[in-house]
Amino acid sequence: xxxxxxxxxxxxxxxxxxxxxxxxxxxxxxxxxxxxxxxxxxxxxxxxxxxxxxxxxxxxxxxxxxxxxxxxxxxxxxxxxxxxxxxxxxxxxxxxxxxxxxxxxxxxxxxxxxxxxxxxxxxxxxxxxxxxxxxxxxxxxxxxxxxxxxxxxxxxxxxxxxxxxxxxxxxxxxxxxxxxxxxxxxxxxxxxxxxxxxxxxxxxxxxxxxxxxxxxxxxxxxxxx
Numbered sequence: 001x002x003x004x005x006x007x008x009x010x011x012x013x014x015x016x017x018x019x020x021x022x023x024x025x026x027x028x029x030x031x032x033x034x035x036x037x038x039x040x041x042x043x044x045x046x047x048x049x050x051x052x053x054x055x056x057x058x059x060x061x062x063x064x065x066x067x068x069x070x071x072x073x074x075x076x077x078x079x080x081x082x083x084x085x086x087x088x089x090x091x092x093x094x095x096x097x098x099x100x101x102x103x104x105x106x107x108x109x110x111x112x113x114x115x116x117x118x119x120x121x122x123x124x125x126x127x128x129x130x131x132x133x134x135x136x137x138x139x140x141x142x143x144x145x146x147x148x149x150x151x152x153x154x155x156x157x158x159x160x161x162x163x164x165x166x167x168x169x170x171x172x173x174x175x176x177x178x179x180x181x182x183x184x185x186x187x188x189x190x191x192x193x194x195x196x197x198x199x200x201x202x203x204x205x206x207x208x209x210x211x212x213x214x215x216x217x218x219x220x221x222x223x224x225x
Contacts, residue, residue, distance in 0.1 A: 001068055003161060003193055004030035004053060009062035011048055011216075022048045023059070023216045030195065032161075035188040037204040038197045040213035046197045047166055049213065053195065054164045055083050067161060084113050088155030092167040094147045096139040096154075102126075102146075103135040106153045117157055125153050129183060145176035152183060162193045169203055181206050 011023040022045045030036060030053075038046050051057035052064060055071045064071045066086055071079055096105045103122065110117045126132040129149045139147055148168060155163055165184070169177040181203060188194050196207060204210050210222045 002029040003032040003067055004195075005063075005065045006053065007063040007065075009049075009052060009059045009064070011045075011052060011057070012060045021216055023052070026062075026216070026218055028211065028218060030162075030193065032193055033188070033191055034209055035184070035194045035207045036196070036209040036211060037207035038195065038211045038213060039199065039201075039204050040219075042199070044213045045216040046213055050164055050166050050195065050197045054087050054089050054162075055079060056089065081113070084109055084158055086161045088158070088160035088163040090148070090151050090155045090163070090165040090168050092170045094139070094151045094171075096147055096150060098139050101136050101138055102131065102142065102150045102153075105139070105150055106135075106157055109154060110157050113158065122157070125156060129153050143176075144172050145179060148172065148176075148180055149183065152180075156187075162195065163187065165194065165196045167197055167199070169198070169200060177203065 006026055006028050009023055009026040010021070013020045013022055026049065038049060040046050048057065052059050055064065055066070058072070066082075069082065071082070074082060097108070100108070106122060106125070107117050123132060126135055129152060131146055131149045131153065134142060134146055134150070139150070142150065169180055172180060177200070184194055184196065185206060196203060198204055208224050211218055212220045
């Protein structure tokens with residue numbers, strides 16, 4: 001059974017008198033342990049697809065299953081709880097809370113679930129990402145690469161089944177991009193399922209499977225050995 005399955009996903013947005021189709025009849029399967037990139041031109045529907053896969057956005061029609069669980073059949077409260085336990089999401093612009101330290105930002109998803117992460121587990125996570133000496137700093141005191149590592153740690157704090165990343169290197173220089181992609185590759189080698197939306201060929205090239213989307217539809221894919 002795939003860890004993620006989409007069946008006939010369609011997403012429409014109403015803009016005044018117009019209905020815009022962002023995604024049209026997308027079906028795909030992601031197996032556990034895959035590291036997959038979603039690429040395509042601006043406006044092709046990449047981020048919309050990622051948000052639907054992660055359960056952050058409801059499709060107009062179609063079915064999304066994570067680990068066999070139908071997200072559309074869940075109540076809003078149950079869906080949110082399911083996502084916190086099973087889904088990690090890394091945003092392009094980091095989305096860190098400026099009034100919280102790195103340590104506090106990382107802990108937010110666990111605290112929302114009523115769990116305070118132990119100092120030992122939080123420090124181990126920070127050390128795995130090379131930010132153990134930045135935990136007491138605020139986002140404004142961190143570089144872009146450090147902020148992205150904090151965002152990755154926050155996405156991992158609940159040990160999710162799948163990690164989604166939306167243009168995670170879009171605001172980083174080439175050197176920092178390489179560092180962040182090494183983090184993702186290391187997580188994948190350890191068994192984590194990862195999906196990355198990117199416009200960067202180098203980032204896509206680091207993934208074993210590449211899905212190409214155009215005009216709201218999957219236009220092809222490449223799988224490397």
